[in-house]
Amino acid sequence: MRDTFSVLDTLSVGGQSLQYYSLAKFGQKFDIKRLPFSLKIVLENLLRFEDGLNVTAKEVEAVAKWDAKAEPDTEISFMPARVVLQDFTGVPCVVDLAAMRDAVVKLGGKAEQINPLIPSELVIDHSVQVDKFGTATAVDENVDIEFGRNGERYSFLRWGQKAFRNFKVVPPRTGIVHQVNLEHLARVVMTGEKDGVQIAFPDTVYGTDSHTTMINGIGVLGWGVGGIEAEAAMLGQPSSMLIPQVVGFKLTGKLPEGATATDLVLTVTQMLRKLGVVGKFVEFFGSGLDNLALADRATIANMAPEYGATCGIFPIDNEALAYLRLSSRSEDQIALVEAYAKAQGLWRDPSAPEAEYSAVLELDMATVKPSLAGPKRPQDRVLLEAVQGNYRDNLKPMADARAGKTKAATPGSANVDGRYDLKDGAVVIAAITSCTNTSNPAVMLGAGLLAKKAVAKGLTVKPWVKPSLGPGSLVVTDYLKKAGVIESLEALKFNVVGYGCTTCIGNSGPLPPEVSKGIADGDLVVASVLSGNRNFEGRVHAEVKMNYLASPPLVVAYAIAGTVDIDLSKDPLGTGSDGQPVYLRDIWPSNKEISDTVLATIGPEMFSKNYADVFKGDSRWNQVQSPEGDRYLWDDASTYIKHPPYFEGMSMNVGAINDIHGAKVLGVFGDSITTDHISPAGDIKATSPAGTFLQGRGVTKVDFNSYGARRGNDDVMVRGTFANIRIKNLMLGGEEGGNTIHVPTGDKLSIYDAALRYKQEGTPLVVLAGKEYGTGSSRDWAAKGTMLLGVKAVIAESFERIHRSNLVGMGVLPLQFMDGENAQTLGLSGKETFELAGLNDGAAKEIEVVAKGDAGEKRFKVKVLLLTPKEVEFYRHGGLLHYVLRQLAKAA
Structure with a gap:
């Protein structure tokens, strides 16, 4: 092993001897005690x-000489452990890998060269x-x-599980990826062989979902990347990044009565967004950590994408060990984590001097x-x-706009x-959903206790509300049952609907027909309340224009109230069976009630039972037939599932980075255009280009599924790019919907149809946008679709980290x-012709x-x-995957 x-x-x-790269020894040469926890892992x-x-x-x-205040300008390579x-x-990742097997053979390599080299685990x-x-x-029924x-x-996916080494699939009806990662997959400290020697090293992870950062709560450094970057890591290609600034967030005190971890994370998110932490690491420290359970830390870490940071990490300490023990990790693994963290200076020591940070916030x-x-x-x-x-x-601007054009007999009421x-x-819609909160026993049991008190008072959920409970794992259902609160949730129609993201990803399902008709009849502005992390326009449900994130107990409360036009701090939720008004304060469980219930109900046996055969799946999964062979048929x-076009006609020759001439604008967009706007995950409209395409292939509307489920087919996804029903193209005066102007003729077309016409004319395209372009999910299809539409460059006021990286990875110039x-x-x-x-x-930094x-x-x-420089190389190759493919073919 190299040891410079x-x-x-x-x-x-x-009883085991392991080699490791000692930061203590390195610290004899360089002063690294001042380094933040996260940068020690990078080092x-x-x-x-x-x-x-x-x-x-x-x-x-x-890294050893890191200047906390300097603007990042030094490139390093980072290679995750898994x-x-x-x-x-994950499906488009496996599609790409399968296509790369075909392509590498054509370039003179071997199919087996395309194979994950590090543990790669997919959770459905x-x-x-x-x-x-x-x-x-x-x-x-839903499963x-x-x-x-x-x-x-x-x-x-079952084919991929057989065809690729180091690739495992956690079947449906198990849990949400980030919760499964926290409760079972995470190692915190890993071991592996290098040059015939067993070594110990930190568990680090890339995830193809932006909320991968949830694992930061237990001291694992990791963050969300697009599928393109994840595939490169799977194939042994490190990521190029600049040494980041690190913002310290000092927590003191403890949560007061009535406040939850959800309230805390929404406060933290607001503070960090105001500061501006895009592209930065955030690290939590301070005496307040003594009062934060591991699940609370994971809740805060989970929402790093919402506050814009690359990660939001907590150190390893006794609370982390207690969680590993609670979640039924082996005593040998727990001993390794403790010994390694202490030996490496990665153990939280409240008596040690504070690390240096680029900036510090305190709460x-x-x-x-x-x-x-x-x-x-x-x-x-x-x-x-x-x-x-x-x-x-x-509501006011929406109601004002409605007044001028609605056909409803009585607008605002039906x-x-x-x-x-x-x-x-x-x-x-009232949904207890999402990895952010369903992993947290305090808020989940808090919702159950509130429901129990509400039922005892005789309260019910309003008839127009669609309630749902999506536990983040089977463990959650077990402890809700053991605590005796599941019956009360079910009495309020919060029955378990599935083990997945559900409403938070836009899989809220249809509203009851009578509710949909009422919304249409009154041209209503209705709301959802969900315990999720994303409430972007058009994400939760096409018919719902206002979406509020809330803790699980508040989700239950708003389902009972049935409206957001209420002040729950002083107005009654409803009338009890005794004819008296019932207020939120009457049914809100105390912090002690919640903590006592958590202690009395959750134990390691729940985790060991539910994760004993986590990759096996049920009879439905095991009956799914799949093809054989190293190359997909x-x-x-x-x-x-369709062979993607990215590698068509590819040779070993690398092109140059050429200027862009005669470009037209595909769309002009404002601030906060999310990856949901660019590449929706939810419903496919029958009249959209994607809907028309599917119907032309014999697929009926009831079988459309969602854009997210169709990501293995580029024909569907390119037609869905910029197809969000709420996206506003300023070329059309801010009109909602995925349309644009074909500038040469002045024709109003769908963005897909306009792009197709421009392609036939041989015209390159650009997109103009405002601040925070590409915020939200780490959705590589937002970049893939952009590229396939013929967009050569996106000019924006600012970009979110992952989307900018994805654009480069697909050969689109940010x-x-x-x-x-x-x-x-x-x-x-937007009607101009552009020369870039x-x-x-x-080589140019400005043009x-x-x-x-x-x-x-x-x-x-x-x-x-x-x-x-590495990103320049990726772009020159036509994208990151092209670069990796050529490297592998060259090595054959």
Whole structure:
């Protein structure tokens, strides 16, 4: 083993001797005590992979000498220990790997060269939808429907499980990927063989879901990446990154009575978004950690994408060990984690001097108040007592716009079958859902205890509400049963509907027909309340325009109230069976009630039982038929799995980075365009290009499934790019829907049809956008679809980290307006013709753009966001996968 810095040492634990790259020894040469916890993990990674080529001694020294205040400018390579995937992003990953096997053979290599080199585990959690709800049989009915809809995809994944080494699949009806990762897959410290020697090293992880950061709660460094970057890691290709700034977040005090971990994370998210932490690491420290259970830490870490950070990490300490023991990890593994963390200086020591940070925020948790976030973004926190005002403020412009064009007889109100009136602000979806909260026993049992008290008072859920309970794992159902609260949740129609993301990913299923009709009749602005992490426009449900994130207990409370046009801090939830008003304070469980219930109900036996055969699956999974062989037998008739076009005509020759001439604008967009806007995950409209395509292939509307489930078929996905029903193209005056103007003719077309016409004309395309372009999920299809539409460059005010990286990985050039400039300040209508010259084969950091239109010529500069030499190389190859494929073929 290479050991340039002479730091190899031996760790003896449990009768076993393991080699490791000692940070203590390295610290004798460099002052690294001041380094944040997260950068120590990065440093160990570089020491272990330092070979003089992919990782140099200079990179190691750069981390050791890290300047907390300096702007990141030093490139390093980082190689995770493992990869986790979910099925929406995992299926296209496996599709790409299967296509790469075909391509590498054509380039002179061997199919078996395309094989994961590190542990790669996929959890099927994104496919179950809430078709059935409110009954004891809902969970099984939904799973049956899931298998019926997704048989092709599951057959393909079963093929992949057999065809690829180091690749395992956790079948449906098990849990949410991040919760399964936390409860079972995470190792915290790993062991492996290197040059014939057993070594110990930190568990680090890339995940094809942005909420991979949940694992930061137990001291595992990892973050979300697009499928493209994950595939490269699986094939042994390290990621290129700049040494990040690290923001310290000091927590003190403890949560007050009535506040939950959800309220805490919404507060943290708001504070960090205000500071600005995109591309940065966030690290939590301070005496408040003594009062944070591991599940609370995981809740905070989970929402790193919402506050914009690469990660949000907590150190390893006794609380982490207690959780490993609770979740039935072996005593040998727990001993290894403790011994390694202490030997490496990765153990939390409250008496040690604080690390250096690029900036520090501080929060006394005693000041946290009950909150929600919404109605459109997770960082828009609203105090509970202010929700009614927030709703009314957001309703006004919608109601004003409605007044001028609605055909409803009585806008804002509708009578449903003579049974009840449905009004603006009605809560039509109340979902306990999402990895953020369903992993947290305190808020889940809190919801159960609140439900128990509500039922005892005689309260019920309003008839127009669609309630659902999506436990994050089988363990959650077990402890809800043991605590004696599942019956009360079911009495309020919060029956278990499935083990997956459900509503948070947009799999909320259809509303009851009478509710949908009421919404249409009154042209209503209705709401959802969900314990999720994402409430972007058009994500939760097409008919729901306001979406609020809340803790599970508040989800139950709003289901009882049936409206967000209420102040739950002072207005009654409803009337009890004794005829008296019942207030939220009357049924809210105390912190002691919750903690006592947690202690009395949860034990290691629940975890050991439910994870004993986690990869085996039930009879439905084991009956799924799949093909054999190292190379996949593509079926041209499939509308789910299709050979992708990325490698067609590819040779070993690498191109140059050419200037872009004569480009037209495909769309002009404002701020906070999310990956949901660019590549929706949810419902496929029958009249959309994707819907028309599917119907042309004989697929009926009832079998459309979702965009997320169709990600293995590029024909569907390219037609779904920029197809979100809420996306606003400023070329059309901000009109909602995925349409644009074909500039040469002035024709109004769907974005897909316009892109197709431009392609036939040989015209390259650009997209113009505002701030935070690509925020949200780590959705590589947002970049893949953009590329397949013919977009050569995206010019935005700012980009979210993962999406910018994904664009580069697909050969789309990310460009950034100069500070204070955007399409509006520059007077760009989107009808101009663009010249992007001076790229200098990727060497340019800035270029001048010339936009020629009816109003004359406009010239402005933009920054070229190819941030590292490696990214320039990826872009020159036409994308990251092309680069990796050529490297593998060359080595054959």
